Each structure stands twice: as structure tokens, then as C-alpha cells.
Amino acid sequence: MTGADVVNIRRIVIGFADAAAIADDAIATAAELAHLLDAELMGLFVEDALLFDAGALPWLRTLEPRRLVWRSLTPAQLAESHALAARAVERHLLGQAAAFGVAAGFQVVRGDPATTLALRSEPSDLLVLAEPAEPFARAVHPYPSLVRAVAETASAVLYVPHGARPKTGPVVALARAPDDAALALAASVAHAFKERLVVLAVAPPEGELAIAQAARALAGRDCITLRLDERGAGDWSEPARHALAPFRERLLTVSRTAVGDDLAGYLRLAGERSVPLLLAPV
16 A cells, blocks of 8 residues: 555645745645555646736735845736746656656746645645745735645645754654544555654643554554643643754644634644645545
């Protein structure tokens, strides 16, 4: 049985919004996942339709984040910059796919980035979303809406923080119940990676035992379970940081149910740990 059969992932889809810089680490991570899970790799470069509509306006200006200066931008310049960026991303993605020996494809489409990625995803996809390197790009359209949109899809989602590097180490699952979707997904990915499963049980003592039994049933003896005591108002983050201190994990996994309204907190933890966050579908 292949990794793809275990986790039911047939395609790794990595989205690129507009003419963003090539996310080298995210592409390498996606290609490695495609190889380990025996899945196809697909790059989807989305030209923001709103930006192209605005390109016809004579007063359009663009802000260069590094220099913090405004400059004029014509429709021709806009189209050329996106075409150059798309070609560079395609070359890099196909090169990584060839290095890992996986089938790959690449498409350039135009539309709203968040809506396009959400509508084109399927339950058997794993969507990869890379955090932009520039703080300015992380704060403005389209990235915030992309984060919210892909979190609501039926696909598994992998958020790759800026600065995350592919590495070896255990796969960590944060679980709140024995049937938490993150457990099964993390166990399957750990099996594909040939890594240990580490479970952080956000539960009382009796809940920890049930979660530990479920984890062993999924991953065998090569797993450990640690209990996290939530602090006031359901604060799981500080106990999680303390529990993770001895580890150099390669992946954090959590379910949509466990995330609730605190996706930003889990993304912040992944950024601090410099590891991708895998969001399991319900």
C-alpha cells in the first residue's frame, strides 16, 4: 500500500498568487510530499483578475515593498511581470518534480486567488500555501483571504511558513479526542515519512489515555503521547511550546475541528517552529 492509499491524497496542489517571489522551500516541500505519497504535483499560478481590471486605469501605481516607493504600472508591464514570474515558478516546480521523480503539471489561470484555489480543490487534494517572505505581502490582499478560503475547503491544507526548511524528525499531531482527524492523517504521513508519531493530547487524563490508545492503534508502538493542560480560556499554545521544546519535528498536524477560530495561533506556532502546518479535513 502506498502513502497515497493510506491518506487518500492523489494530488499535491501548490498555489501561487500573482507575481509573488518563488517559494523555493514550499516547492521543495510539495515535491517531497508528492514523492513520498505517490501523488501528482500541480502548480496553480493565479493572476489576480481585480489587479488586471485595475491595470486599465491610468492612475494605477504599485508599491515596491523593499524600497517603499510608488511607481506607475501599465497593463503591458503588469502582464509581462506576471508572465515572467509564472515561467520562473514553472521551471522551478518542474525541476523539483523531476528531481523527486514525480509527475507534475502547471497552469496559469486568472480570477480571484482565494476563490480560484478553493473552487479548484478536490477532497483528494492536498493544497499547499506558502507564506510570503515580505511582511507587507502577508498583511495585504490576497494572502489573508487565501488563508481563510483554503481553510474552508474539503481538502487537506499545508501551510508553509516563510523560512521553513525540509528536514527530518517526528510528525506531531495535536489531538483533542480519539477520533480527531489529525491523528489518522498524522499517523499516515509519519508512516510515509518513516518517522515517529508524537501526539500532544489536549485533554484531561482520561482523555489522554483514550487518545494514546487510538494513536497506538494507528501507528503501532513507534509513537508517544504527551498530555497538554490547557490554561485559562482554553490556552493551548504555551503548553504546546513547552511540550515541543525537546523535539525537532518536521511537521505539525491539527484538525479543523480542533483549530476552531484560532487558526492564527496555530500558524504562529508553526512559524515559530519553522515547520509546515498540516490542516486535516473534517
